[in-house]
Amino acid sequence: MKLTPDQVEVKSELREALIKHRAAILEASTGFGKTTLTAEILKTTQSAWFVVHRKRLFKDVERTLEREGIDYGYIAAGRPYVAGHKVYICMARTLANRIDDIPEPHLVVIDEAHNVAAKTYDKIVTKGNFRLLLTATPERSDGRGLGEYAPVMVSAPPMTWLIENKRLSPFRYFAPSNIDRKDLKKQGADFSNSSVDDAFQKSTIHGDCIEHYKKHADGVTALVFCHSIKAAQETAEQFIAAGIPAASLESSIGDDEGDEVCEALAAGNLQVVTSVNMVLEGYDLPAIGCVIWKRPTDSLIVSKQGNGRGLRYIEGKTCIILDLVGNYTRHGLPDRVIDWNLEGKKKRDTEANIAVRECKVCQACFSPAPECPECGAPVVVEERVIKQTKGELAEIKQHEMQERKKERGKAQTLDQLVQLGKDRGYKNPKFWALKVYKGRK
Ligand SMILES: [Zn+2]
Incomplete structure (x- = not known):
């Protein structure tokens, strides 16, 4: 060729x-x-x-x-x-x-x-x-x-170039529901299954999956990545119960059986396949037009592989990615340009170029823009402003800072300021209060 x-x-x-x-x-x-x-x-x-x-x-x-x-x-x-x-x-x-x-x-x-x-x-x-x-x-x-x-x-x-040149399909990215990421705990290279179980238990995500699929990608051939075999099986069952032909693919099954599932998916006899990581590599099925993340992952490799499954080019396809677990906050959008190097993660700036906006109206995720490319809603940049200071990244929550300013303004007397300093756990509340107090005069 x-x-x-x-x-x-x-x-x-x-x-x-x-x-x-x-x-x-x-x-x-x-x-x-x-x-x-x-x-x-x-x-x-x-x-x-x-x-x-x-x-x-x-x-x-x-x-x-x-x-x-x-x-x-x-x-x-x-x-x-x-x-x-x-x-x-x-x-x-x-x-x-x-x-x-x-x-x-x-x-x-x-x-x-x-x-x-x-x-x-x-x-x-x-x-x-x-x-x-x-x-x-x-x-x-x-x-x-x-x-x-x-x-x-x-x-x-890079991927952006491959998309522009029709070698990969474009995508639309939505992060419609979310689990509490505070619960996630690392074990080895990725989050532990039990911590993901805990995080899921506190959210309504299980029921949401079908609903979001129907809303954004109804009828489209989809892969769902789950955090455990049990979750993959349950998710497949939920799809079936909703009248959508689905199957789960586990790492324990042989390649031949895997082939059968893939063929069924390619032929349209199956619409959805759920899996932990069986379909991450080597399943290049252009028909896959939707990737659903129910598996929070800390691995950039897993995230890239999973999204890549939906991006195989066919004329006219736009892949829908439904990120139900906020993976984009860790890895950015699928086409994020990563400055790889021979030394690995330590050297590359892992957070610096994760600049993603999430629309509060339709939950679309996109590169910083004044309005949502999906629904046109104006983008309110409140919570995440990333500032680069001397190579160090400081994440400032503007909204939070404003709240704190208000709080400080309410403390009018020196005593009230000292008390606020104490409440905030400052090492030397009196010194801080005096500085603020004098600054006002
Ligand atoms: Zn929107």
Whole structure:
């Protein structure tokens, strides 16, 4: 397949980086076509491993190699190893187990390379003369960068560009109901299930899901991300009870069964699939026109993967994203440009460019604008003003500040001011009160 001009540019940048450093990361969001681009590189490579970590991801690679007429074999459980192929599609686990018996290739390509920190990859990443890491989110789940695996990163055009150029679908984003985020507690890389259960118990979100779906995306093929298998099953049941054909997809089921569910979804026999993380990767179904978040996540990777499932391009589609758990407050909108770097989260400014407005009338979320692009309601910027001071971020709640000013104004005498200072827990209320008092005169 002929590469697009942007792909050609990225490819030559990658080639240069590989020649110079022998290892490089390609950061490219869904829709860029990183498999297609990689296939072009494979054409001129002596031998290569294309390493994936889920069987489901095989298909996309197979299809591309097939289309491009590239000779390939397998290193995967249940598939016999036949020597002499140019490219091997490898399951990471199988490859790690057999790594000493199989000749090293010229180039090692690692797909979904944010997983590279997993033990399975220890032996794989040291092999080959050249190494290419592919990912949309070049960061390990613990927030560390991928710098230890490759010294250079090449970035594909951002999602906003891909949307403008019709390689990804545009989206509309609504955050119609919300859980109390104060209840969420981290456990490992994400929120613990029990804390999400607690947060849900205090909200009415379960009942709301169907209602919001019907309001914003009635009849549209949808994926619902839930925080637990139980929640996914219950949500599917609720959809069914509302007359909407739905099924839940769990991590315990095999790929074949997963395929059946996907086929039913593609054929329109199913309208909604609920899941925890089964459908995050490798389910590229252009028909998906709605993504619903009932899973609060602290992981930018999960958030990006989930939203990406709805953005596959088809003419005329606008994906509806219903964020019932406020994930946008942590990760911004799906097309937020992220300044990835090799050092990881510590270095990149995680909050600086999360500038999202939520319409109080229709709950649409959008980039700062004077009025809501959905309903035209004027945007009242009251609660969140983000100020940047010396590289440090200070979040000032304007509304709260005004309230405090009023409160201070009510304290007219010096004694009243001292009392207010005490109530607010100031270390030296008298000194503060005197300062305010003198300032008034
Ligand atoms: Zn609005």
